[in-house]
Amino acid sequence: MTLSPTPRSTIKRGKNRAVTEREALHAVLDAGMVCHLAVVVDGAPLVVPTGYGRHEDTLYLHGSTGARSLREAATGVPVCVAITLVDGVVYARSVFDHSMNYRSAIVHGTALTVTDPDEKSLGLQVLTENIAPGSWDYARPPSVKELAATSVLKLDLAEASVKIRSGPPGDEDEDVLAGERWAGVLPLHTYWGTPEPDPTLVGDWDVPEHVSGRK
Amino acid sequence: MTLSPTPRSTIKRGKNRAVTEREALHAVLDAGMVCHLAVVVDGAPLVVPTGYGRHEDTLYLHGSTGARSLREAATGVPVCVAITLVDGVVYARSVFDHSMNYRSAIVHGTALTVTDPDEKSLGLQVLTENIAPGSWDYARPPSVKELAATSVLKLDLAEASVKIRSGPPGDEDEDVLAGERWAGVLPLHTYWGTPEPDPTLVGDWDVPEHVSGRK
Numbered sequence: 001m002t003l004s005p006t007p008r009s010t011i012k013r014g015k016n017r018a019v020t021e022r023e024a025l026h027a028v029l030d031a032g033m034v035c036h037l038a039v040v041v042d043g044a045p046l047v048v049p050t051g052y053g054r055h056e057d058t059l060y061l062h063g064s065t066g067a068r069s070l071r072e073a074a075t076g077v078p079v080c081v082a083i084t085l086v087d088g089v090v091y092a093r094s095v096f097d098h099s100m101n102y103r104s105a106i107v108h109g110t111a112l113t114v115t116d117p118d119e120k121s122l123g124l125q126v127l128t129e130n131i132a133p134g135s136w137d138y139a140r141p142p143s144v145k146e147l148a149a150t151s152v153l154k155l156d157l158a159e160a161s162v163k164i165r166s167g168p169p170g171d172e173d174e175d176v177l178a179g180e181r182w183a184g185v186l187p188l189h190t191y192w193g194t195p196e197p198d199p200t201l202v203g204d205w206d207v208p209e210h211v212s213g214r215k
Numbered sequence: 216m217t218l219s220p221t222p223r224s225t226i227k228r229g230k231n232r233a234v235t236e237r238e239a240l241h242a243v244l245d246a247g248m249v250c251h252l253a254v255v256v257d258g259a260p261l262v263v264p265t266g267y268g269r270h271e272d273t274l275y276l277h278g279s280t281g282a283r284s285l286r287e288a289a290t291g292v293p294v295c296v297a298i299t300l301v302d303g304v305v306y307a308r309s310v311f312d313h314s315m316n317y318r319s320a321i322v323h324g325t326a327l328t329v330t331d332p333d334e335k336s337l338g339l340q341v342l343t344e345n346i347a348p349g350s351w352d353y354a355r356p357p358s359v360k361e362l363a364a365t366s367v368l369k370l371d372l373a374e375a376s377v378k379i380r381s382g383p384p385g386d387e388d389e390d391v392l393a394g395e396r397w398a399g400v401l402p403l404h405t406y407w408g409t410p411e412p413d414p415t416l417v418g419d420w421d422v423p424e425h426v427s428g429r430k
Contacts, residue, residue, distance in 0.1 A: 033304075034315070036251035036297055038260035044293040045253035047262050049319055078259035082251055088408070089248075089347050091426055095339070095354045096361040098347055100249070104264055124310070132304050132313055139310045140390060146311040168413040175355060182420050186429060187408035193303070198383040198398040205397050211306055214401060 022057075024162045028105040029054045032083040033131055037061060037111075039079050052081070053126030054157075059107060060114070060123035061153040074113040074153060081107045081155060088187040092169035093176065099165060101185060107160040111153040123152040134210025237272075239377045243320040244269045247298040248346055252276060252326075254294050267296070268341030269372075274322060275329070275338035276368040289328040289368060296322045296370060303402040307384035308391065314380060316400060322375040329367040338367040349425025 029052075038047040051062040059081065083105045090099035114120045124147075128136045142150065169183050176183075192214050195207045206212075244267075253262040266277040274296065298320045305314040329335045339362075343351045357365065384398050391398075407429050410422045421427075 034299055034301055034317075036253075036262055036299070038251075038253040038262035038295070040255050040258065040260050043255065044323070045255050045260050045262075045295040046323075047251050047253035047260075047295045047297045048321065049297060049299040049317070051315065080253070080260040080262045082262045082264060084249055084251070084264040086249055088411075091347055091350060091354075093355055094357070094361070095343055095350060096357050096365070098343060098350060098354065100266065100346065102249070102264070106263065108259070108261075128310055128313060131315065132306055135306060135310060135313060139306075139313065139396060140308055142309070142311050146309070150311070168411070168415070171413075171415075176415050179417055181354060182423050182426070183413040183416060184422070184426070185411040185413075186426055187411065188405055189408050190403055190405050193402035193404050196303075196383070196400040196402065198386075198400075200383070200386075200391050201398060202394055207399070208397050211397070211399070211401055 021162075024164070025105055025157065025160050026054065028085065028103045028162055028164075029059065029083055029157075030130075031085055031103065032105075034083075035059075035061070036082045036084075037079060038081070039077060051127055051131050052083075053123070053128070053130035055122060055126045057157040059155040059157055060127050061111065061155060062127050062150075074111065074151060076110055076112060079109060079111045079155065086188055087166065088185045090165075090169045090185055091183055093171045093178070093181040093183045097169050097171050097175075099169065101166050101187075102164070104163045105160060106163075107155060107157060109155045109157075109159055111155045114152040114154050117147075119154075120147065120150075120152050123154065124150065127152070132210075133214065134208070138208060138210060236377075239379070240320055240372065240375050241269065243300065243318045243377055243379075244274065244298055244372075245345075246300055246318065247320075249298075250274075250276070251297045251299075252294060253296070254292060266342055266346050267298075268338070268343070268345035270337060270341045272372040274370040274372055275342050276326065276370060277342050277365075289326065289366060291325055291327060294324060294326045294370065301403055302381065303400045305380075305384045305400050306398055308386045308393070308396040308398045312384050312386050312390075314384065316381050316402075317379070319378045320375060321378075322370060322372060324370045324372075324374055326368040326370045329369050332362075334369075335362065335365075335367050338369065339365065342367070347425075348429065349423070353423060353425060 034049050035052045085103045087101040125136050249264050250267045300318045302316040340351045
């Protein structure tokens with residue numbers, strides 16, 4: 001299945017970097033933890049970082065951070081969501097051809113508040129599992145009061161685009177032939193550090209496997 | 216000097232996470248490489264990732280990616296820029312108190328195209344140095360043609376907010392006292408991998424120090 005681009009989700013620049021497969025969209029979304037959610041407030045743009053999770057072709061967004069933008073979004077106004085993963089810095093021979101390697105997804109649509117209890121629970125589950133895999137089963141489930149205090153938004157993935165840059169720099173032939181400067185890519189990686197137990201834990205605890213073994 | 220919050224840049228939720236010092240804003244901006252730039256296009260929000268750099272209290276944004284949004288921004292319309300750094304995942308005893316540790320800056324303002332040649336060069340320099348420190352001096356400088364093909368936007372840092380979350384989870388007392396579950400923080404770190412020389416390099420090259428020694 002391919003994406004269904006509309007004029008605003010059709011990439012106009014760097015077309016060779018556009019990827020139209022739905023699997024690629026899912027892969028970018030599933031690799032990220034934080035999205036940037038943009039809404040229009042009083043005619044001006046507002047963008048905030050927030051957590052998200054994906055279930056099939058629906059993106060669920062968290063309502064506990066950036067509450068103002070989410071209140072706007074929940075009224076059924078247009079939103080735009082970007083997820084960006086930086087994979088490295090591209091050192092070209094010329095300043096002009098410097099770049100970054102990255103994977104990026106942009107989703108356009110109308111965000112709706114999830115009201116159905118079962119779907120709200122599903123949305124919270126995929127949100128939680130995207131940020132902290134294993135926590136949905138391990139941690140204390142939300143109480144009725146906590147559920148009521150949490151807002152979950154849903155956004156259909158129908159209108160989306162993916163852009164990926166990878167590989168070496170694209171220097172001009174003259175710069176390559178001149179042979180005067182090094183060029184290449186410096187990859188950027190992330191890793192999980194040593195778990196830091198909560199100081200309020202009492203007694204001896206083994207760090208649970210879903211935390212200590214996180215890849 | 217402290218930030219000068221306006222109603223839209225005053226954080227309403229999680230006030231204990233708001234940081235009002237200008238140094239904190241600079242620190243977040245200087246620690247990031249990619250920002251998310253939001254504009255309004257035909258009444259709908261559009262958010263794209265792009266490179267940036269800071270000089271004193273001005274943010275310079277790159278015009279080679281997300282060109283459509285930057286064309287909009289260059290017309291003097293309101294923009295919103297977010298820079299987000301994720302420092303770890305906060306595993307609480309309850310699903311509800313799960314969180315992330317992060318540093319986040321949001322800037323509101325009107326982006327303007329830089330037309331003065333000296334300022335354009337300065338903007339490109341801080342942009343380049345923020346993504347690839349050392350490259351401005353090492354790489355071939357932009358040609359007149361390349362300069363003309365590059366658009367640089369400037370955005371004043373007058374209206375901005377910073378939000379930082381750090382430290383252990385904030386579980387409910389009942390969950391802490393129950394002593395039934397582990398809680399803590401799993402820090403997220405980044406590191407630079409092994410430089411990957413451009414396959415078109417001819418002969419033997421040492422990776423330059425500004426690349427191999429990047430911290």
